[in-house]
Amino acid sequence: MEEKPSLLGLTQEQLAARLSELGDFPSYRRAQILDWVWKKRVTDFEQMTNLPPALRSILASHFSLHPLEVQEVHLSQSGSETRKFLSRLAADGELIESVIIPAAIGRGGAHSERITLCISSQVGCAFGCRFCASGLLGFRRNLSSAEMIGQIFAAEKITGERVDNLVFMGMGEPLSNTTNLIPALRLITDPALLGLGARHITISTSGHVPGLKLLGECGIPVRLAVSLHGASDEIRSQIMPVNRKWSLEQLLPALEDWCAHSKHIITLEYILISGMNDSLSQADLLSAIARRLNAKVNLIPYNTVEGLPWSRPSEKHCRDFCQHLISQKIPVTMRYEKGHDINAACGQLRLRRS
Ligand code: SF4
Numbered sequence: 001m002e003e004k005p006s007l008l009g010l011t012q013e014q015l016a017a018r019l020s021e022l023g024d025f026p027s028y029r030r031a032q033i034l035d036w037v038w039k040k041r042v043t044d045f046e047q048m049t050n051l052p053p054a055l056r057s058i059l060a061s062h063f064s065l066h067p068l069e070v071q072e073v074h075l076s077q078s079g080s081e082t083r084k085f086l087s088r089l090a091a092d093g094e095l096i097e098s099v100i101i102p103a104a105i106g107r108g109g110a111h112s113e114r115i116t117l118c119i120s121s122q123v124g125c126a127f128g129c130r131f132c133a134s135g136l137l138g139f140r141r142n143l144s145s146a147e148m149i150g151q152i153f154a155a156e157k158i159t160g161e162r163v164d165n166l167v168f169m170g171m172g173e174p175l176s177n178t179t180n181l182i183p184a185l186r187l188i189t190d191p192a193l194l195g196l197g198a199r200h201i202t203i204s205t206s207g208h209v210p211g212l213k214l215l216g217e218c219g220i221p222v223r224l225a226v227s228l229h230g231a232s233d234e235i236r237s238q239i240m241p242v243n244r245k246w247s248l249e250q251l252l253p254a255l256e257d258w259c260a261h262s263k264h265i266i267t268l269e270y271i272l273i274s275g276m277n278d279s280l281s282q283a284d285l286l287s288a289i290a291r292r293l294n295a296k297v298n299l300i301p302y303n304t305v306e307g308l309p310w311s312r313p314s315e316k317h318c319r320d321f322c323q324h325l326i327s328q329k330i331p332v333t334m335r336y337e338k339g340h341d342i343n344a345a346c347g348q349l350r351l352r353r354s
Pocket of ligand 1: 125126127128129132133134135170171172173205206227
């Protein structure tokens with residue numbers, strides 16, 4: 001892990017406590033430091049020009065600033081402007097990936113873009129979902145809170161724009177890293193720091209039941225997306241080994257608890273895989289689950305992953321599956337992934353350099 005902790009990982013209170021341990025500094029120094037780190041985004045302590053040289057040097061000897069360095073940026077050729085970037089972590093040189101997904105919005109003749117950023121929460125992943133390239137790597141380690149936030153800083157530097165929406169849907173199962181995820185969410189949503197509203201943050205989970213409970217208890221009103229991908233234990237366990245640990249019998253009540261306390265409806269992610277989970281009997285079971293949770297369903301035709309045997313159903317079959325849910329009055333969208341050509345789509349993040 002990082003030898004010196006990054007200032008990106010400290011709350012206002014933690015910074016105040018550390019400063020008082022390090023010397024007798026006036027309280028306004030904390031606000032100045034926060035301004036340099038979170039607003040001006042300096043890359044060197046020497047750039048904090050309104051701090052006395054002695055304080056700059058104390059900070060430099062106890063803390064670091066940026067926990068990662070962008071190594072490569074790949075632009076999708078599909079015209080979607082989706083960009084995947086590969087970063088090297090300062091602490092130990094491990095590599096992670098993040099994806100910038102712009103969406104054009106037009107209102108009253110004006111045209112602008114919203115930036116969604118998909119970030120990683122771990123290096124590799126232990127959960128081994130069978131459709132997922134990240135799972136092929138195995139688990140390496142958890143990301144720190146600062147390493148999660150560093151991906152947002154990097155994306156805003158690359159685009160020159162603020163990130164409008166954040167999804168924890170890159171490498172890793174965020175709910176198996178709640179120790180660092182929850183503090184990161186506090187920093188990201190703090191209006192004096194990053195100030196991104198919790199309703200613009202989505203945590204995507206494979207169905208980590210204890211993590212769901214902890215996330216619910218922390219009281220930050222984020223959105224939740226659940227990778228369901230199978231509507232019966234028999235099918236889901238073949239696609240997602242996590243289902244053998246926390247079956248639908250445990251997962252669905254945990255999600256009902258979540259719904260009881262959340263203002264937002266859950267999204268059930270369902271990758272359509274030919275001959276595996278795309279039968280109409282699975283669609284019926286999926287409808288029943290969606291109705292029970294008052295959830296919406298997001299269908300994602302499978303993306304080919306090199307080294308994995310599955311394939312995408314025909315377009316007609318995907319449409320029929322979708323219609324079957326609609327006929328049962330389930331809110332459903334079908335998402336064809338952006339960035340398929342640069343392996344930046346869901347389940348495709350895998351460390352690969354050009
Ligand atoms: S889908 Fe998520 S939880 Fe499953 S293996 Fe991939 S990164 Fe891990």
